[in-house]
Amino acid sequence: MSATPDLLYSDTEDELRSALRGLLTDRCDPAAVIARTETGEPHDPALWKALAADMGLAGLLIPEDLGGQGATHREVAVVLEELGRAIAPVPYLTSAVIATETLLAGDTTKGGVAAGLLAELAAGRRVAVLALPWTTAPGGAPYAGVEQRDGQLHGRVTGVADALAADVLLVPADGLLYAVETAAEGVAVTAQTALDLTRPTAVVELTGAPARPLTGDPAATRLALDKGLSAGAGLLASEQLGLADWCLTETVRHTRERNQFNRPVGSFQALKHRMAELWLEVVNSRAAARNAADVLATGGDERALAASLAQSYCAPVAVRVAEEALQLHGGIGMTWEHPVHLYLKRAKSDSLALGSAGRHRELIADLVDLPAP
Amino acid sequence: MTDATELRTRTREFLAEHPPASTPREEFLRARFDAGLAWVHYPQGLGGLGVPRALQAVVDAELEAAGAPDNDPRRIGIGLGMAAPTILAFGTDEQKQRLLRPLWTGDEVWCQLFSEPGAGSDLAALATRAIPASDGSGDWIVNGQKVWTSNAHNARWAILIARTDPDLPKHRGISYFLCDMTDPGVEVRPLRQITGEAEFNEVFLTDVRIPDAMRLGGIGDGWKVAQTTLMNERVAIGGSRIPREGGMIASTAALWRERPDLRTHDLHQRLLELWVEAEVARLTGERLRQQLVAGQPGPEGSGMKLGFARLNQRISGLEVELLGEEGLLYDDWTLRRPEIVDFTGREAGYRYLRSKGNSIEGGTSEVLLNIVAERVLGLPSEPRTDKDVAWKDLAR
Known part of the structure; x- marks a missing residue:
C-alpha cells in the first residue's frame, strides 16, 4: 500500500470552496436552474464563463506550461462538490475533467493538436x-x-x-x-x-x-481513455458527495421548520433516525471521495482502486439521500417547483454514469484479488 | 517541560535507571508512574508531567523500542479509560493519591456499576439506593442490582452511581461513589451470554457500606460526574491507524481466497459490497484520526460506533453463510470467563453472535442515532415526559 492519503481539506481548498460557493449562490439559484431546463438551452454559458474563464477553474488539471493552473485533482474535487451542491448546469466534469485528463494522457507536445486544444480548454474558451x-x-x-x-x-x-x-x-x-x-x-x-x-x-x-x-496507436488510445474515464469516475464521487450533502442539509432544514401534530416533524424518531443514517453515509462518502481525489492527485499505483471504491460507494449513497430527501419533504418534494427533483434525476443518472456501482465492484474484485466463482 | 526532545531524554534516562530486562514488571510500572511517564498529560505526582497528551507517543515509542513491559491496557481499560479521568476531574487529593497509582499499574482492577436491569438506555432512571447509615458515621448504605459489569470478578474497586434522593427528578437525585468490591455485601455472579461465555457479571449490592470519603463529587451531582465517565468511554475509540482489511472483513476475505470451493455468485456480490463498505469505514476512521491530529475534531466520531456495529454484524453473518456446511458448527459452548474480549477472535459462529452485542453495548444504535440527529444535525428532541417528575413517581 502506498503512503496514507491526506483526507482533509487544505486552507487553499477551503478558500476555493468559499469563493465558488459565493459565485454559485449569486448566479445559480435553484429557481433559475429549473426555469432554464424548460428552455432550449439547458447549459448556462454565462455561469460557465464566470467559473471556467474568469475564475480559471477549467484549467485546474492542466500544467502551467500548457496554459493551465497546474493544480491537482484535490482542488478539482472541491469544485465538483460545490457544483454538485448547486446542481449547476455546466460541462465541468465532462470537459474540465474527463476530456482534459484524456488529452493530458496523450501526446501533449507543443504545437500539437492536444496541446492547442488544452490551452483553449484551460482558458475557458472552448468545451470538449x-x-x-x-x-x-x-x-x-x-x-x-x-x-x-x-x-x-x-x-x-x-x-x-x-x-x-x-x-x-x-x-x-x-x-x-x-x-x-x-x-x-x-x-x-x-x-x-x-x-x-x-x-x-x-x-x-x-x-x-x-x-x-x-x-x-490503439494502446495509447486505450491508456488515454482509461485515464480520463477513471479520473471521471473517481471525481464524480465528489460531485455526488456535494449533491448528497445539499439534499441532507435541505431535508434537515425542512423537517425542523415543518410542523405537523403540533410539533416539528424532525422531532419524530422515525424521521430523525433516517436523517442520522443518511448523515453517516455522507460522512463515509466524504472519506471515499477525498481518498479518490488525493490518490488521483499523487498519482499512486492505486488510482483505479481509489476511483472504483469511491464510485461504488458514493453513487448509491447519492441516490438514496436524494430519494429520502424527496420522501421526507412530503408533497412539496413531488412538485416541479421544488428543486429536489433536479437532484434525484442527477443522482439516478449518475448511478449509471461511468460504470455502475456493480461494475466498479467487479473492477475492485480484480484489483484486490477477490475473484468471481 | 513541553519539548519532545527533553521528554525523549528523560525517558531514556529512566530506562537506563530501570533496565526492562532486569527489573520486575510491577516494580518497573510503579517506577514509571512515579517518574511521571505513565500518562504525561496527568499532573506531576499523579503519574504525569502536566504536558500535552500528544507527547505520550514520544514516551511510548522509547519504551516500546526498549522492550519495556506495559500495564496491559486492554485488561484494565475501564480503570484507565473511565474511572481515572473521572477521579482526576472530581476526586479529592486523598482519593487521587490513594487510587490512581495502583489503577494505572494494574495492581488494582476497576469495574463500572452503572447499568441496571431496569435502567439501560435510560440510565438516569436507575433504582440502586444509597442512604445515610443510621449509626451517624456518615457512611452510605447501598442496596440494588447492577448488570453488564465486565471484570467485576477481578475488580478491587468500582465506580458506582446510586440514587440518594428519590423525591427529585431522576437526573438530580443521583450521587457517584467509589465502591470497595471486597465489601461482604457485594455479590458477583457471572452473566452467561449467547456466545456461551461470560464476559460480564451481575452484581448484587446488599447493605454495602461506603464511607462518605469515597463519594466522588457532591451529593446529587452524580449524573454530571457520570457524564465525564461516559464521554471518555466514547472518546476511547478511533486512536490508531488501521490497515486495509484490518477488521472483521479480514477472515472473510481470507476465507474467500483460500476456498474456491465455497464461492457462489450471490456470495461474491455481497462480499464485494461489504468489502467496499469496510474499506470506506476504514477511510472514515482514518479521516477522523487526521482531524484529531490536526486539532480539528469533527462530529464524525459520533457515528463511528454505529457503522462499526452494523458492519461487524453483516460481515460475520456473511462469513457463516460462506462456510456452507461448516457454518452449521460452533467452536465451543463452554462457559468461559475471558479477560480480554476480541470481537474478531475465535471462529465465525462466535464472531456472528458476539457482534450482535456491538449495537447494544456502550450506547444502543437507536440512542446513538438520536445523539447524531439532535447534537450533530440539530433536530429537535422528542417531547419529554420524565424531566420534571420525581423519580419515585416515574412509570417502571
Whole structure:
C-alpha cells in the first residue's frame, strides 16, 4: 500500500470552496436552474464563463506550461462538490475533467493538436467532451460505434453527456482518438429527452466528419481513455458527495421548520433516525471521495482502486439521500417547483454514469484479488 | 517541560535507571508512574508531567523500542479509560493519591456499576439506593442490582452511581461513589451470554457500606460526574491507524481466497459490497484520526460506533453463510470467563453472535442515532415526559 492519503481539506481548498460557493449562490439559484431546463438551452454559458474563464477553474488539471493552473485533482474535487451542491448546469466534469485528463494522457507536445486544444480548454474558451455513452466504465471493451475512412469519421454515438455544450468532440474510432469540431460539416448533435435535466445527453452523428488524430496507436488510445474515464469516475464521487450533502442539509432544514401534530416533524424518531443514517453515509462518502481525489492527485499505483471504491460507494449513497430527501419533504418534494427533483434525476443518472456501482465492484474484485466463482 | 526532545531524554534516562530486562514488571510500572511517564498529560505526582497528551507517543515509542513491559491496557481499560479521568476531574487529593497509582499499574482492577436491569438506555432512571447509615458515621448504605459489569470478578474497586434522593427528578437525585468490591455485601455472579461465555457479571449490592470519603463529587451531582465517565468511554475509540482489511472483513476475505470451493455468485456480490463498505469505514476512521491530529475534531466520531456495529454484524453473518456446511458448527459452548474480549477472535459462529452485542453495548444504535440527529444535525428532541417528575413517581 502506498503512503496514507491526506483526507482533509487544505486552507487553499477551503478558500476555493468559499469563493465558488459565493459565485454559485449569486448566479445559480435553484429557481433559475429549473426555469432554464424548460428552455432550449439547458447549459448556462454565462455561469460557465464566470467559473471556467474568469475564475480559471477549467484549467485546474492542466500544467502551467500548457496554459493551465497546474493544480491537482484535490482542488478539482472541491469544485465538483460545490457544483454538485448547486446542481449547476455546466460541462465541468465532462470537459474540465474527463476530456482534459484524456488529452493530458496523450501526446501533449507543443504545437500539437492536444496541446492547442488544452490551452483553449484551460482558458475557458472552448468545451470538449468525450464522445462515448455516459455509461461507459473505465477498463471496458473498445468502443466500436465509429469508423474512420479516408481521414473522415462515420458513425453514431448515443447518450453523450454535455455534447450540446461542446465545441469539440473527442471521438474514439478504429483504435485511435480524434478531435472533431461540432460546427464542422458532417457533424450533427441532437438533444435526447434525458432523465437528468441539468446534464442532458445527446446523439452524435458523424457522416464524413473531418477529424484530427490525437493518438498514434490503439494502446495509447486505450491508456488515454482509461485515464480520463477513471479520473471521471473517481471525481464524480465528489460531485455526488456535494449533491448528497445539499439534499441532507435541505431535508434537515425542512423537517425542523415543518410542523405537523403540533410539533416539528424532525422531532419524530422515525424521521430523525433516517436523517442520522443518511448523515453517516455522507460522512463515509466524504472519506471515499477525498481518498479518490488525493490518490488521483499523487498519482499512486492505486488510482483505479481509489476511483472504483469511491464510485461504488458514493453513487448509491447519492441516490438514496436524494430519494429520502424527496420522501421526507412530503408533497412539496413531488412538485416541479421544488428543486429536489433536479437532484434525484442527477443522482439516478449518475448511478449509471461511468460504470455502475456493480461494475466498479467487479473492477475492485480484480484489483484486490477477490475473484468471481 | 513541553519539548519532545527533553521528554525523549528523560525517558531514556529512566530506562537506563530501570533496565526492562532486569527489573520486575510491577516494580518497573510503579517506577514509571512515579517518574511521571505513565500518562504525561496527568499532573506531576499523579503519574504525569502536566504536558500535552500528544507527547505520550514520544514516551511510548522509547519504551516500546526498549522492550519495556506495559500495564496491559486492554485488561484494565475501564480503570484507565473511565474511572481515572473521572477521579482526576472530581476526586479529592486523598482519593487521587490513594487510587490512581495502583489503577494505572494494574495492581488494582476497576469495574463500572452503572447499568441496571431496569435502567439501560435510560440510565438516569436507575433504582440502586444509597442512604445515610443510621449509626451517624456518615457512611452510605447501598442496596440494588447492577448488570453488564465486565471484570467485576477481578475488580478491587468500582465506580458506582446510586440514587440518594428519590423525591427529585431522576437526573438530580443521583450521587457517584467509589465502591470497595471486597465489601461482604457485594455479590458477583457471572452473566452467561449467547456466545456461551461470560464476559460480564451481575452484581448484587446488599447493605454495602461506603464511607462518605469515597463519594466522588457532591451529593446529587452524580449524573454530571457520570457524564465525564461516559464521554471518555466514547472518546476511547478511533486512536490508531488501521490497515486495509484490518477488521472483521479480514477472515472473510481470507476465507474467500483460500476456498474456491465455497464461492457462489450471490456470495461474491455481497462480499464485494461489504468489502467496499469496510474499506470506506476504514477511510472514515482514518479521516477522523487526521482531524484529531490536526486539532480539528469533527462530529464524525459520533457515528463511528454505529457503522462499526452494523458492519461487524453483516460481515460475520456473511462469513457463516460462506462456510456452507461448516457454518452449521460452533467452536465451543463452554462457559468461559475471558479477560480480554476480541470481537474478531475465535471462529465465525462466535464472531456472528458476539457482534450482535456491538449495537447494544456502550450506547444502543437507536440512542446513538438520536445523539447524531439532535447534537450533530440539530433536530429537535422528542417531547419529554420524565424531566420534571420525581423519580419515585416515574412509570417502571
